[in-house]
Amino acid sequence: MRKHTRWVAAFAATSLLLAACGDGNGDDTAATDGDAPDLAGAEVSIFGAPSSVEADAINAVIDEYFNQPTGANAFYEGSDSFEEQIVVRVQGGNAPDIALYPQPGAVIEQAQAGNAVSLEELGFDIAELEDRFGEYLLGLGEYEGEHYGIPTNANLKSLVWYNIPVFEAEGYDIPETYEDMVSLSEQMVEDGYTPWAIGTGSDAATGWPATDWLEDIVLRQAGPENYDQWVTNELAFDSPEITEAMETFGEIVFGDGFVIGGPQGIPDLDFRDAPDAIIGDEPAALMHRQASFIVNFFPEGAEFGTDYGVFPFPSVDGNQGALIAGELAVVFRDAPEVKEFIEIFTGEEAQCAGGDFADVSRISPNVNTTADCYRDEVVATSAETILSALQEDTARFDASDLMPSEVGAGSFWSGMNEWMRGGGDTDAVLSNIQASWPN
Structure with a gap:
């Protein structure tokens, strides 16, 4: 049905x-x-x-x-x-x-x-x-x-996919807040698992999946009004609101043992291959955040509801969004x-x-x-x-899709890659992206 x-x-x-x-x-x-x-x-x-x-x-x-x-x-x-x-x-x-x-x-x-x-x-x-x-x-x-x-x-886009067999075997609860999701990730590491498969590789468009992460957080943490101002550059990339959202994302990216390959390896993992990691009885990772279209790239034979499930990207500071x-x-x-x-x-x-x-x-x-x-x-x-x-x-x-292409499909993508590879120099990266905004 x-x-x-x-x-x-x-x-x-x-x-x-x-x-x-x-x-x-x-x-x-x-x-x-x-x-x-x-x-x-x-x-x-x-x-x-x-x-x-x-x-x-x-x-x-x-x-x-x-x-x-x-x-x-x-x-x-x-x-x-x-x-x-x-x-x-x-x-x-x-x-x-x-x-x-x-x-x-x-x-x-x-x-x-x-x-x-x-x-x-x-x-x-x-x-x-x-x-x-x-x-x-x-x-x-x-x-x-x-x-x-x-x-x-x-x-x-606001979806997190997860490995059902391990969640059920370990008794993991679906996180309702971002804080819960970070705590769950810490528990997974203690239990011997890698929590996250994050891949931003996408040929000439490498980096865009990381911008989606940040956008989901900005929408919740800073709120829709600030999100709209960010899209039009009324709210700058190096503003306190966007800086705080970047640091919130960093709790996952730079969490000890949180991500396959570590933060530097995220741009090297193709986004189309990332779902493979959360499938199986001994998966390489347990969670993957990606849009609804990613079901096109799950391994052949993997069944929704049996091998993998999905939950909404959780709230931040009590605020939800899509x-x-x-x-x-x-x-x-x-x-x-x-x-x-x-x-x-x-x-x-x-x-x-x-x-x-x-x-x-x-x-x-x-x-x-x-x-x-x-x-x-x-x-x-x-x-x-x-x-x-x-x-x-x-x-x-999607904010990056609404921005001028030299930012949304350019410096924003590359800046997120630089941020992950460089260990999280948030201020420098956001300032560089802001400087690329066309007059």
């Missing part, structure tokens, strides 16, 4: 992110009037970060819902070095027709540079799209009154086939189909999708956390 009703409620029932869901008939297959164009033989190129089985799932959806019905030929290409490669391609005049950006900050930069085509230019009805995705999410790609990014995927992320599709070529692709790919049917692939955990931001779209139990857990956070106004999009 699928258990995903709470995800739909999370997006449909809260006024924080979402506007009303249209006329209630769930039909969002057309945003504009008129017959669909003749697209036989037309080609559409799509480029993004998701790769491996997730890329295969995206192409399967594209083929069934766009290529076959229209006669067009659209193809998605995924790259583990997307953030680096998309810059090369755009600057080299070889931009894809559509790019799926994980960083809304980069979307705004493409709008500022005049490279991206706005949804208004393409002829979309923005009010209809707000009904489909909500004002908050659609607004992440807004620049000077026009919209340049359309949501295609969402995920919850860090969310996702993709925004950006258009670089104004053509009928490109617009039609966006329309179909973000529509209810194709978005729902994206949730029905084994080992893929794409969550649709389209509020008209139903609970039956998803086969993975983790979606239900993610939904519960998101709904609670939205109701309390403590859900926020």
Whole structure:
């Protein structure tokens, strides 16, 4: 039995992110009037970060819902070095027709540079799209009154995965507070275990998983208002609030025996390999913090609920929250086939189909999708956390993804690596990141 009703409620029932869901008939297959164009033989190129089985799932959806019905030929290409490669391609005049950006900050930069085509230019009805995705999410790609990014995927980042057999054998309780989590880590070391598998390796994007850790802590410890100011540089990286959050993260990173390979080895462990460490009767580590999509990278045969479980990232100083992320599709070529692709790919049917692939955990931001779209139990857990956070106004999009790319996808990533390798010189690292913020 699928258990995903709470995800739909999370997006449909809260006024924080979402506007009303249209006329209630769930039909969002057309945003504009008129017959669909003749697209036989037309080609559409799509480029993004998701790769491996997730890329295969995206192409399967594209083929069934766009290529076959229209006669067009659209193809998605995924790259583990997307953030680096998309810059090369755009600057080299070889931009894809559509790019799926994980960083809304980069979307705004493409709008500022005049490279991206706005949804208004393409002829979309923005009010209809707000009904489909909500004002908050659609607004992440807004620049000077026009919209340049359309949501295609969402995920919850505030999750900690753990080894069930050892937790049960040792009688470990799920920590409810960050302090509890540090104490549990100390107990695990006493019992002969390594508590944490933390890997920030990600090719050209190495470092981003460490920024997620810090963002989860800032959101709770400093609060949503300070978090929002941090994103826009009203609150500096070297402020007392961010410094304190970094030191709180350091309790885990630099805890004696807390992390596989020690803090210096964290950037050398690929984030896709880190889940392997918490699986088995004699695991290399017992806990791993990562977003809901990480189920795509658990070892084949590992079963959720038997081999591994998940709990929400705990509260800090009594405050809870939810860090969310996702993709925004950006258009670089104004053509009928490109617009039609966006329309179909973000529509209810194709978005729902994206949730029905084994080992893929794409969550649709389209509020008209139903609970039956998803086969993975983790979606239900993610939904519960998101709904609670939205109701309390403590859900926020990934901060580094909202920052200018030279910071959010540059100095912030590299600075976290430097901090771990260098033994935790917090003041110097945060000052250097702050100095990189563009004027």
